[in-house]
Amino acid sequence: xxxxxxxxENAVYEMSQLPGIGKRTxxxxxxxxLKRPETQTAQLSKALTALREDICFCSNCHNISDQELCEIxxxxxxxxxxxxxxxxxxxxxxxxxxxxxxxxxxxxxxKISPIEGVGPQDLSIAQLVAKVKTGKVNELIFALSATMEGxxxxxxxxxxxxxxxxxxxxxARGIPVGDELEYADEVTLGRSIVNRIPFEGSLRIS
Amino acid sequence: xxxxxxxxENAVYEMSQLPGIGKRTxxxxxxxxLKRPETQTAQLSKALTALREDICFCSNCHNISDQELCEIxxxxxxxxxxxxxxxxxxxxxxxxxxxxxxxxxxxxxxKISPIEGVGPQDLSIAQLVAKVKTGKVNELIFALSATMEGxxxxxxxxxxxxxxxxxxxxxARGIPVGDELEYADEVTLGRSIVNRIPFEGSLRIS
Numbered sequence: 001x002x003x004x005x006x007x008x009e010n011a012v013y014e015m016s017q018l019p020g021i022g023k024r025t026x027x028x029x030x031x032x033x034l035k036r037p038e039t040q041t042a043q044l045s046k047a048l049t050a051l052r053e054d055i056c057f058c059s060n061c062h063n064i065s066d067q068e069l070c071e072i073x074x075x076x077x078x079x080x081x082x083x084x085x086x087x088x089x090x091x092x093x094x095x096x097x098x099x100x101x102x103x104x105x106x107x108x109x110x111k112i113s114p115i116e117g118v119g120p121q122d123l124s125i126a127q128l129v130a131k132v133k134t135g136k137v138n139e140l141i142f143a144l145s146a147t148m149e150g151x152x153x154x155x156x157x158x159x160x161x162x163x164x165x166x167x168x169x170x171x172a173r174g175i176p177v178g179d180e181l182e183y184a185d186e187v188t189l190g191r192s193i194v195n196r197i198p199f200e201g202s203l204r205i206s
Numbered sequence: 207x208x209x210x211x212x213x214x215e216n217a218v219y220e221m222s223q224l225p226g227i228g229k230r231t232x233x234x235x236x237x238x239x240l241k242r243p244e245t246q247t248a249q250l251s252k253a254l255t256a257l258r259e260d261i262c263f264c265s266n267c268h269n270i271s272d273q274e275l276c277e278i279x280x281x282x283x284x285x286x287x288x289x290x291x292x293x294x295x296x297x298x299x300x301x302x303x304x305x306x307x308x309x310x311x312x313x314x315x316x317k318i319s320p321i322e323g324v325g326p327q328d329l330s331i332a333q334l335v336a337k338v339k340t341g342k343v344n345e346l347i348f349a350l351s352a353t354m355e356g357x358x359x360x361x362x363x364x365x366x367x368x369x370x371x372x373x374x375x376x377x378a379r380g381i382p383v384g385d386e387l388e389y390a391d392e393v394t395l396g397r398s399i400v401n402r403i404p405f406e407g408s409l410r411i412s
Contacts, residue, residue: 001299005272008295011257014250018235029224031294033258034270035316041258044220045251051217052239052247058210064240066211089214090233093207 001027060131062107062124064089072096072105079103081138085128085157087111087150091143103141106131111144111153120156129160142170172197207233266337268313268330270295278302278311285309287344291334291363293317293356297349309347312337317350317359326362335366348376378403 001023003009008030015026033041057063058070065071072078072092082103086092092105108123131137142157144150158168174192175184184192207229209215214236221232239247263269264276271277278284278298288309292298298311314329337343348363350356364374380398381390390398 002302004276004278004295004298005261005270007253007257007261007272008270011253014246014253017246017250019238020231020234025226027296028226030254030257031296032225033254034261038258040220040223041254044223045255047213047217047220048236048239048247049251051213051236052244055211055213055240064211064214066213070210072210088237089210090237092210096208 057107061105062109062127063092063105077102080136082141083128083131083137083139084141084143086143087145095143103139108144108153111147111149112156113149123153125157125160128157129164132161132164132166137166139167139169142168146173263313267311268315268333269298269311283308286342288347289334289337289343289345290347290349292349293351301349309345314350314359317353317355318362319355329359331363331366334363335370338367338370338372343372345373345375348374352379 001012003012011030012023012026015021015029016023018026021029033044056065056067058065058073059068060073061070063070063072067074073080079102083106084095084101084103085106085108086095087108087110089107092107095101095105106124106128108125108128110118110123112118112120112123132140140157140161142154144153154170161168172195173188174195175181175188181189207218209218217236218229218232221227221235222229224232227235239250262271262273264271264279265274266279267276269276269278273280279286285308289312290301290307290309291312291314292301293314293316295313298313301307301311312330312334314331314334316324316329318324318326318329338346346363346367348360350359360376367374378401379394380401381387381394387395
């Protein structure tokens with residue numbers, strides 16, 4: 001792509017550095033901004049810069065927060081003895097939306113992935129182990145993605161916790177609610193039979 | 207979506223104002239920036255702000271440019287008597303890439319679209335008519351999209367030029383090179399038969 005303007009070329013280049021945004025999409029976005037009032041671009045730039053410069057991470061759960069302690073960790077009604085281990089803030093938001101969990105979270109900041117160069121030292125695993133060692137945590141719920149990286153991370157943390165007395169559990173894998181059996185993949189269907197639960201248990205959540 | 211951070215919420219909101227970017231994609235992009243070095247966000251913000259504040263439009267063709275006259279308009283080798291009328295800079299780039307056109311452009315900045323609230327006064331049509339009235343333009347090539355809005359805009363300009371001596375033409379509509387006839391739509395195929403060209407003419411471009 002040849003541009004008639006260095007300013008335009010530069011803006012398109014920076015925009016195309018975002019994931020999933022190629023040169024063509026970047027050009028479309030940048031041209032859209034050019035058609036809009038100058039304030040829109042100014043607000044976007046300001047919001048991004050402010051986020052990057054002033055963002056904090058909760059000192060307890062490592063979630064994104066505006067304060068030293070996030071709203072969940074500073075809420076006295078939440079159960080700090082039950083800690084749900086998740087990858088990032090999107091998972092916290094997803095679980096919060098269910099309204100089914102009243103414990104604390106621990107945000108790892110990713111999962112172990114040798115291919116992407118992410119090792120245990122890049123995640124907040126040491127802090128999690130330290131938190132469990134204080135003895136205040138009764139149960140650790142692993143809620144990472146059901147992928148190889150997620151399972152590896154689960155297992156790594158599990159190994160690190162050997163010798164420390166804490167209950168560990170993982171969220172249930174099975175047939176999504178509302179799905180037909182015939183469309184489920186074999187691994188999921190197989191797991192859902194092996195890990196079947198008492199029928200009374202399935203009535204708990206309506 | 208409920209956010210644990212106002213800064214994050216604000217950044218996601220501003221990002222989701224871009225066309226084709228919903229709240230989820232915006233969150234993904236913003237979280238990506240958070241994982242990257244601070245310089246990347248700073249460069250993106252700077253590039254966008256610089257573009258919006260310092261951008262010029264060529265005084266002759268209204269294309270985006272860093273100078274008063276764009277590179278095409280200030281190139282003495284280009285034929286200023288042949289003017290290609292296009293919607294925006296993307297069309298200029300596309301036609302330039304073909305290497306088949308050596309004239310000047312006139313960038314309208316959009317096309318007439320009552321649904322989107324774009325009228326003739328929002329486009330650089332008056333400037334185009336004034337340019338033609340100077341008598342320096344021999345031929346005007348309409349190269350707008352083959353949509354109803356494009357055709358409306360073509361026709362509006364054509365009407366404005368009544369009584370002024372200038373040759374007008376429009377780019378050929380037909381079967382794309384390399385396409386099979388059976389997959390072409392009826393309108394395109396019909397037009398390509400009605401507007402057939404002498405066989406010798408088809409040999410000009412290799």
